[in-house]
Amino acid sequence: MLQDYLPIAVLIALSTIFAVLVVVIGHLLGPKRPTPRKTAPYESGMKPIGPGTRRMPVRFYLIAVLFILFDIEVVFFLPWAVVFRQLGLFGLIEMFVFIVILLVGYVYAWKKGALEWD
Amino acid sequence: MGLEQKLGNMGIVTTTLENVVNWSRANAMWPMLFGLACCAIEMMGAQASNYDLSRFGMELMRPSPRQSDLMIVAGRVSRKMAPVLRRLYDQMPAPKWVVSMGDCASCGGVYNNYAIVQGVDEIVPVDVYVAGCPPRPEALIHGIMTLHEKVKAEKLKEWA
Amino acid sequence: MQLDSTLNAIVSDLETAFGARPGEFRGRARVIVAPERIVEVARTLRDKHGFDMLAALSAVDYWPQREPRFHVVYEFKAVAKKLRLEIRVPLNGDEPELDSVTSVFPNANWHERELWDMFGLKIKNHPDLRRILMPEDWVGHPLRKDYPLGYEEVQFSFNFEDIDKRKPRPKD
Amino acid sequence: MSLQQVEITSEELRHLVSNRAIEGETVLLNMGPQHPSTHGVLRLLLELDGEIVVNCIPDIGFLHTGIEKNIEAKTYEKAEVMTDRLDYLNTMGNNLVYCLAVEKLVDLDVPARAQAVRVIFTELQRISSHLVWLGTAALDLAAMSVFLYCFRERERILDVMEMCSGQRMMTTYFRPGGLWRDLPPEFEDAVRGILNDFPKRIDEYEGLLTNNPIFIDRTKGIGKLSVADGIAWGVTGPSLRGSGLAYDLRKEEPYSGYEQYEFDVATADGGDVYTRYLVRMEEMRQSLRIVKQALDKLPSGPFRSNNRKFVPPPRAELGTSMEAVIHHFKLWTEGFPAPKESVYVPVESPRGELGVLLEGDGGPKPYRCYWRTPSFVNLQVLPLLSKGVFVADLVAIIGSIDIVLGDADR
Secondary structure, eight states: OGGGGHHHHHHHHHHHHHHHHHHHHHHHHSOOOOOHHHHSOOBTTBOOSSOSSOOOOHHHHHHHHHHHHHHHHHHHHHHHHHTHHHHHHHHHHHHHHHHHHHHHHHHHHHHTTSSSOO | OTHHHHHOOOGGGGOOHHHHHHHHHHHTOOEEOOBOSHHHHHHHHHHSTTTOGGGGTOOOOBSSGGGOSEEEEESOOBTTTHHHHHHHHHTSOSSOEEEEESHHHHHOTTOOSTTBOSOGGGTSOOSEEEOSSSOOHHHHHHHHHHHHHHHHTOOHHHHO | OOOOHHHHHHHHHHHHHHOOEEEEETTEEEEEOOGGGHHHHHHHHHHTTOOOEEEEEEEEEOOSOOTTOEEEEEEEEETTTTEEEEEEEEEOSSSOEEEOOTTTOTTHHHHHHHHHHHHOOEEETOTTOOOSSSOTTOOSOTTSTTSOOOOOOOOOSTTHHHHHHHSOOOOO | OOSOOOOOSSGGGGGTSOHHHHHTSSEEEEEOSSOTTSSSSOEEEEEEETTEEEEEEEEOOTTOOOHHHHHTTSOTTTTHHHHHTTSTTOHHHHHHHHHHHHHHHHTOOOOHHHHHHHHHHHHHHHHHHHHHHHHHHHHHTTOHHHHHHHHHHHHHHHHHHHHHHSOSSOOOOEETTEESSOOOTTHHHHHHHHHHHHHHHHHHHHHHHTTOHHHHHHHTTOSOOOHHHHHHTTOOTHHHHTTTOOOOHHHHSOOTTGGGSOOOOOOOTTOSHHHHHHHHHHHHHHHHHHHHHHHHTOOOSOSBOOOTTTSOOOHHHHHHOHHHHHHHHHHHHTOOOOOSOEEEEEEEETTEEEEEEEEOOSSSSOSEEEEEOHHHHHGGGHHHHTTTOBHHHHHHHHHHHTOOHHHHHO
16 A cells, blocks of 8 residues: 555655755855855945844744744645545535634734734 | 867767856846946846846846846946945855946946046956946847856866 | 016015125026024025925035135025025135024935035034035045046056056955 | 944944934844835935834935036036936936026027927926836836836837937937937827827726725825925925925926926825825826827927027038038037026926026036936935835835935935
């Protein structure tokens, strides 16, 4: 039974090898001439003010977390969409329940003002 | 080395690493979005629908120097802009080329006075000078094709 | 072209109030005002006579002439009444001093910074007097008549080599 | 406890920036000379509290070319080459205002045909400048396709200019006293072609943007400029007309024959980025109307005044009359002397009031030529408009006040 998963395994193996290969060869063979001016943080051409990694307000982190939360939701749609025909009505209702739960979370975040910036 | 004569020219089979690398560098050169003055409007004209720089693999004008290979100095460089230009040139990764577009960038052009750097080659090593004030989009494209020939003729020793 | 009546009234009013000397060239009213009175003149022009826009502010350098070496030119515009008036303030050479009119016209801020940058006119109680067009560490004031144009000899074939030696090269 | 002392690049900036920035609470960021959305080499030192702009300090001068100093070193006719490169999107407008100033200074007459052609070209240049503005402003708001359409249309106007003056942008086509050359025969139907194609094109752009919800969200109610602030800060042109004041120099102080053509001044009250967009789109239509009227009533006759003291004679005459050779020789080597007086001539450029303060000193070279450029003055309003907006809105505001850095830095 495992054979029919073989092509996927080969595909994954090939793609990771290719990706790793490209990065590693680029890293090993590419000429590296770091000069202080080149490695200085880029600030649209001017002398950078302060170090590159400065304190960032926490709101950016909040936005990132919210994005991940609601973006992963879409990932669960994919397997469902594949077997949508076989699941029939049960699958449809199941997915609606899933969406409603996430909608509750979304409305809660909205009302708490997490989406507002200031 | 007589290898080429013996092998003959069978296209992809007998090409050398040098040709492949130079070919790929020449045809996928991303210019840096670095418009200064009037030549920048002609560069935009060259980038836009009528003259379409994307035919040369220059689809994107990358704003940051980190992701660009070619710096088109399009416009007059003033004394206040010179250190900025030099810093941007330094922050570009290794295989980088400079096209100085227009007379003001190439030799100070109409402005021979205190405010303009008389030619960008005082600040950055320039590969191709494009004449014109402002050069027509075709002139810029001709300059870029000349640069492609120059890149295709580069030797392995130069960039190893 | 004769000055129209309203402008005449305004100019004569300035004359009585601030001792300004009127002049006229091709239908353009021009008034010479002493440097220390310029802020009051600007204020009365704006409040009393309705000149609510400072269109232009610049300076002219009459270099060899020492006494009033600079003329600072104010162009006022009455948007509602469609009138234009030019006010000239003579300043003498060595240490030109001028009061800032940013309190009356906020857009004079950059103009006065440009005057300082280009002509070296010291503007008193200006909120942020810095060079605006030239780099901060630039020496000299370029638009003065005694400042050289910075003309570099053009490279032709006969003098190509010796200019090439002196030409600065990019240093890595 | 100060988090980490932020060393500010140039010391004088300390008094401009609030002390929250110096302790490092708010981020000091350079939206600097090389930035995709600053329309050239404008540097904005932004003090950011997260995404909100607390304070914005513009820093210009990165394109300062010393044009005013260079003009003082050339004769009147030869200095006109300098004027094209000032506001490189409105080259004909720069030539026009310089020629008007020289003509007023030396009291030179301009034939009717030259005035009409000047109006046609200035209006065509206004349309091409608004097209570049529309392209880049929409590009800043991520509307890529508008940029490509606008530049396709602009090529047609550039072809007309190249047909008449031999150069696409830096035309120097107007000369003191009239035009450099007469119009070529195929000028008429080239402009007719533009006249009946462009209204459809402008509808196309309006279809793309005007009721596009994304564009409306990004531009409505952002960068509010009231009329009182506008006048106090000296803002002129479409940026002021967007706040509801119909102040247009072509109507206020008509020059070069503008009083013959009837057009209405495009205004819309609201004073935000969206109304400035509407004003400029309407202005393009009005310019088409003016060009149509000017082209219909194009008078024949001489294209340049024949006052030999100031205007070099045509080449044909050199073969026959001796005086022509003398005038030609004197005008081209030494130039014509101007009286010892000063003149201020304002004109309506696509960005606002463009004025030239020209002063002669009896010699052949301009003694002082000060350019009152609209971008330099309109840019001063940016800190006022950008208090407390998002950085993304700041990009829309910069796009809406339509600055050209060659114009601002001179």
